[in-house]
Amino acid sequence: MAQPHASAGQIIDAQPLGARLVDEKTVALFKAQDLEVMRLVLQAGKALPPHQVAGEITIHCIEGVLDVTLGGRSHVLRAGQMLFLTGGALHGVTAMEDASALVTIALKR
């Protein structure tokens, strides 16, 4: 469930979606002053084309397998693995299997 304005002290569900994944979409979990967290949902074969985000990012794979291309290199990210990206890094994401990931962004103001 989307919680775009989760307040401090609010419990946010970031558990694997499991069988529900196929019907889910990417959602913002919360956006604060310096941090934004979203749950990226990509069904197998779907991709985010190469793009840039101003702030530093972590991508934490919750379930499934993601391929993150970064600087021409491919990084396979499995459940429980995390990748750090510098601000402005051009990156693309492809789901090798149905996958969800927590994406944390350091917001630039």
Added chain:
Amino acid sequence: MAQPHASAGQIIDAQPLGARLVDEKTVALFKAQDLEVMRLVLQAGKALPPHQVAGEITIHCIEGVLDVTLGGRSHVLRAGQMLFLTGGALHGVTAMEDASALVTIALKR
């Protein structure tokens, strides 16, 4: 394994420790310009006394059960649940069961 200076594009292991948890300690996974991520490890009954961190924080429970006290209220955090804390929020953490969590901090400069 600690990776205090993980570089961009480096895969970081954030999987549950399982049976190894009892022998592990809290480690910094990486520290960048705007983001720091550590894996907090607390064995059952152990606690971090109330303290403050300048930047915004997320606490993402990976395994076990944590009790996070915040503004006099207790928040029980189970595996797969995340809590957002504003910068400067006085909070304490107690492990109700052997637990580990990813703690992401928006660094203040």
